[in-house]
Each structure stands twice: as C-alpha cells, then as structure tokens.
Amino acid sequence: MDGLLSGLATVFQPLAFFYCVLGTVLGIAVGAIPGLTGAMLIALTLPLTYYMTPTDAVVLLISMYVGAITGGLITATLLRMPGTPSNVMTTFDGYPMARAGKPGRALGLGIAASFVGGLVSWVFLWQLSKPLSIWATRFGPFEYFTLIMMAMVLIASVSQGSMVKGLIAGLLGMLVSMPGVDPSSGQPRLTFDWYMLNGGLKLLPVLIGVFAVSQIISDILELGRKVERVEASSSGILIRLRDYRKHGLNMLRSSLIGTFVGILPGVGASIGSVIAYTAAKNVSRTPERFGQGAEEGVVASEAANNATVGGALVPLIAMGIPGSVIDAILIGALMVHSIQPGPTLFLTNADVVWAMIATALVANFVMLAVMLGTAGWVARLAYLPRSHLLPVIVVFCIVGSFGLDNTMFDVWVMLIFGLIGFALERARYPLGPFVIGFVLAPLMEEKLRSGLMMTAGDITPIFTRPIAAVFLLCAVLLLVWPLIGSWRRRPTSDSLAE
C-alpha cells in the first residue's frame, strides 16, 4: 500500500498531474481521429520525453495509452469509423444506437464501461505485478528464453490473418534488431562494414516508421472515403445507477476477459474486445439484437478494450515482456531513460513502477471526466481535413526521428521502415509481432547465449527445467494447435462425395 500511496503522491504533483491530464486529453483526441492511433501518438511523443524525468515521461505516455483506447469510442459510435482498431466491435452496436436517436446513451454506456474496465484491470495490475515480478526473479536464462519464445509464438498465432505471416513478421522484427556490435562477442555483424550500423537500428525510428509513416500512407489511400455521420448529442450521456446494475455483470465479465487477454504477452485490445463481445452475445437472451444496436455489445466491447490496458501492463512491469504493441513502445521509453524493464524493476526503480501503476488509476478518472464533459466536441475532431493533417504528421515523424541523435541516418531509417511497414500491411503481415520481435529478440538471444555459457553448450536444461519445459510445451502447442485445427476442418473425401 505504501508503494501505491507514494505513486499517487507522485502523480498528484502539479507537473505530473498536468502531464496526466495532457496525455489523457491528447490520447482521447488522437483516438477520436480515425487513422491516427495511440501507438502513433506515443511513438511520436517519445522523443519529447528525453527532457523529462523518467517518472513524468511514464505518466504522460501511460495517460496517452488510456486516453487513446477510449477516444476511439466516439468516432466508432457517431461515424461508424473505429478511431483505433480496438473499437471495431463498438461500431456494430454503437452506430446503430446513434442512428436510432440515442447517440448520447451509446456514448455514455461506452464511457461507463471503459471506466469500469479500466478500474477492474487496474486492481489486477496493482495486486499481480509485484508477486509476479518476485516469482519471475527465480527465472534463469533458459526460463526467460522459453518465455519469450512462447510469447512470440502466442503473438503470431493470435494476430489477425495468417499465422505463417504472423511468424514471418515476428522473425523479421528479430532479424532487424540484430545488426550492430554483438554484445556477447564484441563482433560487428550484419553491418555490411558500414559504421552507422555498428550501434544497430534504434527502436524509435523503426517504431515511428512502422506505425506512423506506414499508417499515413494507408490513410492517404483512404482519403476519398465518405464518412457516414450522426450528429453528436450529449443527451443521456450520464448513466444512472440502474444502468450499472443492469449491465454490471456484462461489464465485470468483459473487464475480466479484457484483463486476462491483456496479460497474455503481445495480445492487444482488439482481440480482447472481440472475445468479450462474442461472450456477451453468447450469454445474451436476445443475441439477435447484437449488431443492430444492442447496449450489451457496446458495453462488452468498451469494457474489454479498456481492461486490456491494465492487463497488458502486468507482464511489462513484472517481467519486461510487452503485453501489447503500445507496451513494446513503453519498454522503449523506459530504455531511453536508462531503465531496464524486467523483474528487478520493483527493486531498482520502484518510484517509476508505482508511478506507472498510479497513473493507470488516475488517468481512468481523468478519462471519465474529460469524456463526459467533451465527447460532443471531441467528435468534431474527426472532421479535421486529413489531407492537411497527414503531411503535418510527416513533419513530426522526421523531427522525432532526427531528435534522437541529431542525425539524418535515423530519418532515413524511419522512412525506409515506413515503406517496409506499408508493404507488410498491404500483404496482411501483422505489424504487432514485428515490433515485439524487434524489442524482445536481443533479450531472447542474450538469455540463450548466457544459458549455453552456463551449461557449456548443453541445451537440455530447456527440456529438464520445469518452468522452461512448461513454457516450451505451451509454445509448441500454440504452434501446432492451429495446424491440427485446420487439418480437422479439411473436407474428407466422404464429405466431398456427399
């Protein structure tokens, strides 16, 4: 409790609280503009945090994370355009509700569910992070290696689209992280005798390229798309106590689903909201109303996607494993401030960790206040002409990449990865595994090599150490299960004959 109180005291310092409000407002604004995502905002803000204390930086970035996930609710409801990918399920029922003359109620239910989802997952974040990090300190290199391997396979297997492409994206991210001087041997590798590559490819230009530049190109392709809009109305936005009673079970169930999906490494808010929506539909007495303006649909989707935020921070804080793509960027933010994420974070940087946990709570209250007070105005942001906005964001991408080391090399890296990210996305390669592979590969290789050094090259501890073996088994099952599933679904000769 002392840690939490000190975290809250940090967040309520005037400057930190200003960053918390600013981050939440910016997150909501960006979340409400279709095509701009929280990952893009956080990647672009990261260079500006160099000049902040680590605590202020994490307060700002986590507030943006909370705001961005919620902000997408507004455009999903009023324009049938999910502000972020995690709000897709909200469009199914939020927009029909808005068209039926209840935009305020749809927004109110979404905001209330987002708030409850955020709070439920925060309780897990608060209670689980420390015990899990203490447990993780028992991990040796082989446990860590197999845990990361399991996380990578999990990310690839649950990513949208083909699993093979998910695996390729993850492996490509790993390969891209390898140029530079090998930290174990001091040997330059994959540098092509080019001294600029000796330090490796930095996280920030790669992130900005993959998430911001590629998104800008995709958005330009969508510029001509017509937007179906419903006028924003705040009438009915304040939800009554009886509504909480009516939707309480759904909120709680969806929040729990979102939290546990968030805890799974690399599995983000989109999947959490899909599972919660499906669960709500399955237990509903009126499943036929889903997709036509069912209140339960909005509640399930929004409670779950906000709950993934707290859930996803659990593996980040406890083990240094990102629970989502934005968490991968947060890991980069910690590393920029010379903070090594991992199980010892509670010992080495307790103030930063408790500030992160406290921010996840405070930002939820700020989000509630801002959304209830400004939802109607924020909705108008979606009408900003994107033809004007997107080139301006290109300028910020260039300044952000240049600001890292004052070198144009990083700008070129960012632009090249923007084009690569765009090509990968056109071919339906998920970008999440790419970034998480990029972040985790150095740690994974370091653990494997230090493990092999300890055992003089003997790999068998991976199979004989219980925790490592369990992680490995999970990785194998995650890899094999979809193959078995598709093999079982394949039509037999008998069924074809029928």
Next chain:
Amino acid sequence: MSDGTDRRVDIAVALFLIVVCAIGLFETRSLPPGTFEPLGSAPVPQAVAGLIILLCLVVIVRALRRPPAEPDGLERSWLDAGAVILFTLAYAAAMHFRLASFAILTTAFLTVCIGALVRFRPKSMPVVLIVALATGFGCQYVFTRVFIVDLPGL
C-alpha cells in the same frame, strides 16, 4: 488458407523478404565462431533468416495455388500516396544536404504536399499556405526555443 491478399502482393513481398534474408545469410557467413561462448554471433541471425526464407516459400506456394485477382487500374489515391512519398523523400534529402532552414523546407514541403492532396484548388490554397507557414515557422520556434531540440536543415 487465403487471407484475402492479392497473390501478386503476397509473392512480391515474400520474394523481397527472401532476398533480404539471403543477403543477411551471406553477410553472416564470414563471422567467426564464438571463442568464450559456445554459440557465437552467427547462428542466431542465420537461424532466423533461414526460418523466414522457409516460411516465405510457404507463403509463395499458397499464393500460387490461389486464382489471380482481376487487374485493377491505378487509382487516383495511389497517385496521391506516390506523390506524398516522393515529396517526403525529397524533403528529407533537402534537409540531409542542408539546402535551406527547417522552417523554409517544411513550409515548402507542406505547401506542395497538402496542395497536391487538395488538387491545388485555388479556394483551398490560402488555408494550405497558412497551415504550411504556421507549421514550418511555428515548429522551428517551439522546438528550438521551448523544447531546445536541434532540427534538421541549415
């Protein structure tokens, strides 16, 4: 198992990745084996590159089994995207070679880029110019005076 991607895109991207990984494999072949540790620097990137090549071959085989998509014409939006990419590369190159100050280059870039996206409609151009000037000179002021960040350009 198709994910709805055009097979030409699938094959082109997979071939590109194969070439990148093959170059990576070629580059790592000269790395010496480890002296203080059993694995050395080469095996991990080699294994990763090898796996990517293998999986890309799976993608290509799957793509070849699918019927080809109908060829579509070059849409206007693709021309827009191509133009923005070209302008961005030119803007970055101009900053790389320090042809002018950040404010001037940014103003020029935004005028041309946003102008192209709004088809240089005379009615829109005053707003475009205001946005370009405000962003170019505003960013220069805010980044250099408030955030004390160095900017690219002269």
